[in-house]
Amino acid sequence: MTEPRRSRNPFKLLLLGSLEREVMTLVSQTGGGTVRDICSSLSRPLAYTTVMTTLDRLFKKDLLVRQKDGRCFRYAPRSAVSVDPGKAFSSSDRLSNTPPIPLVSYLLDAVGTYDEALLQELEKTIAARRRQFEREGKL
Amino acid sequence: MIATYSVRLLILCCASFFLIHFALGLLSLNLFPRFSRTFASMPPQWASRISISLRLGPACLSTLAVLCLCLPSYLRYEGNLATEEVGWPSLVLAGIGLLICLLALVRAASAVAKSSALSRSVRAAKDPDYWYLTRDDKAVPSIALVGLLEPKVVVSPRVLQELTLEQFQATLDHESAHRYSNDNLKRLFILLAPDLFPFVRSFRRMEDHWNRYSELSADDFATRGQPDRSIALAEALIKLAKFERRQSPPPLVSGLFTASASLTLRVERLLRLKTPTQPSPRLQLLLWSGPCLLLLSCALLLPHPHFVEGVYHLLEAFLH
Numbered sequence: 415m416t417e418p419r420r421s422r423n424p425f426k427l428l429l430l431g432s433l434e435r436e437v438m439t440l441v442s443q444t445g446g447g448t449v450r451d452i453c454s455s456l457s458r459p460l461a462y463t464t465v466m467t468t469l470d471r472l473f474k475k476d477l478l479v480r481q482k483d484g485r486c487f488r489y490a491p492r493s494a495v496s497v498d499p500g501k502a503f504s505s506s507d508r509l510s511n512t513p514p515i516p517l518v519s520y521l522l523d524a525v526g527t528y529d530e531a532l533l534q535e536l537e538k539t540i541a542a543r544r545r546q547f548e549r550e551g552k553l
Numbered sequence: 554m555i556a557t558y559s560v561r562l563l564i565l566c567c568a569s570f571f572l573i574h575f576a577l578g579l580l581s582l583n584l585f586p587r588f589s590r591t592f593a594s595m596p597p598q599w600a601s602r603i604s605i606s607l608r609l610g611p612a613c614l615s616t617l618a619v620l621c622l623c624l625p626s627y628l629r630y631e632g633n634l635a636t637e638e639v640g641w642p643s644l645v646l647a648g649i650g651l652l653i654c655l656l657a658l659v660r661a662a663s664a665v666a667k668s669s670a671l672s673r674s675v676r677a678a679k680d681p682d683y684w685y686l687t688r689d690d691k692a693v694p695s696i697a698l699v700g701l702l703e704p705k706v707v708v709s710p711r712v713l714q715e716l717t718l719e720q721f722q723a724t725l726d727h728e729s730a731h732r733y734s735n736d737n738l739k740r741l742f743i744l745l746a747p748d749l750f751p752f753v754r755s756f757r758r759m760e761d762h763w764n765r766y767s768e769l770s771a772d773d774f775a776t777r778g779q780p781d782r783s784i785a786l787a788e789a790l791i792k793l794a795k796f797e798r799r800q801s802p803p804p805l806v807s808g809l810f811t812a813s814a815s816l817t818l819r820v821e822r823l824l825r826l827k828t829p830t831q832p833s834p835r836l837q838l839l840l841w842s843g844p845c846l847l848l849l850s851c852a853l854l855l856p857h858p859h860f861v862e863g864v865y866h867l868l869e870a871f872l873h
Contacts, residue, residue, distance in 0.1 A: 461821060463817045463820075463821065464817065464821075466817075467817050532816075532817065533791055533794055533795055536787075536791055536816070536817065536820050537791050539820070539821075539824065540784065540787045540788055540791065540820065540824065543784065543787075543824045544784050547780045547781075547784065552780040552781075553780060553781050553784065
């Protein structure tokens with residue numbers, strides 16, 4: 415089932431970074447897929463987690479829809495949105511409605527927005543790297 | 554007579570501040586992309602230093618210019634002419650200048666008030682140690698640095714249950730890095746620095762970069778390039794991210810940049826164990842020579858009476 419829309423700021427539709435534009439163009443051309451599908455279709459090698467984060471960001475900006483497919487998500491372009499990624503603004507600092515920076519330093523920023531799948535993927539990566547370090551005698 | 558003299562002085566100072574700040578702000582915004590392209594190849598500490606210098610530079614230099622040039626030249630050469638008129642363009646610019654400064658002050662005062670309230674609510678007593686456990690689990694996130702002048706690391710009891718000793722030490726070291734570099738105080742200065750126009754956060758990208766690179770710098774401090782510390786900090790980040798997402802958002806937290814991107818970037822960086830390189834000597838020379846040249850030129854020009862008089866005539870022309 416498609417998840418409900420999250421983003422309420424219409425300006426976010428126009429504020430795309432270069433990687434977001436690239437991924438958005440690819441999803442529009444191929445019709446979408448899982449993170450791994452999109453990773454393999456990209457012209458340059460990018461980390462799985464980077465593509466996952468980018469897709470998640472595009473979903474939160476309401477440019478993509480996603481459906482649960484087993485343990486991962488399948489992303490697809492939102493047909494109702496007619497944003498040309500090539501014409502989208504690249505600078506995200508022009509419009510801002512965020513509150514000021516707090517005077518408190520946190521270990522993690524903006525709690526409550528982490529994706530379960532992303533955390534699982536990062537956990538696996540850390541465990542693999544720990545095993546590698548143990549094999550190499552670094553730990 | 555004194556009142557009109559003072560009002561004219563205020564208008565002149567505010568309008569000059571706005572114009573100088575606008576010009577320097579545009580310069581800073583133009584320079585920033587050139588610097589930010591080199592950020593990936595330099596230590597995060599340097600990247601955060603450059604970001605905050607470019608963010609605070611326009612405000613500091615404009616304030617200095619008003620205090621060292623506009624104010625002395627006006628006080629020295631302006632007679633008490635009550636009939637002197639002020640042109641409407643300078644009035645408008647003074648209004649905008651005053652508004653951006655007032656907004657920055659209100660923003661900073663509000664943040665200080667919130668920070669003090671938070672600090673009072675979580676601090677049980679005067680504690681000589683640099684960290685302490687909070688009684689209220691919901692008041693702050695699991696682990697945070699609270700306070701401006703004598704910041705302390707506030708730890709939720711849940712953290713001690715969730716993290717191993719190694720992971721806990723890594724997180725404490727991370728927060729200690731923020732403490733040593735006075736990051737909370739820097740946040741206050743960022744809030745105090747006005748924007749180019751009222752209600753438009755023109756320097757947000759620099760603030761985001763400073764925030765991101767100060768986190769990476771703190772990560773570097775906590776891990777010191779050692780694999781065991783890197784793995785421990787990465788594990789702690791994931792554990793706390795899982796733990797905190799079930800809580801309601803704490804006060805004063807703002808989404809300055811996508812949390813997932815930040816977390817991914819930090820974890821991937823910790824696992825790479827890449828030793829950061831020093832910036833090129835050319836860049837270091839450029840970074841140090843800029844402020845030195847500016848100070849030198851100020852020291853040479855300011856005592857010169859013709860220069861101050863020249864500034865006065867320029868301001869007079871602008872005022873009318």
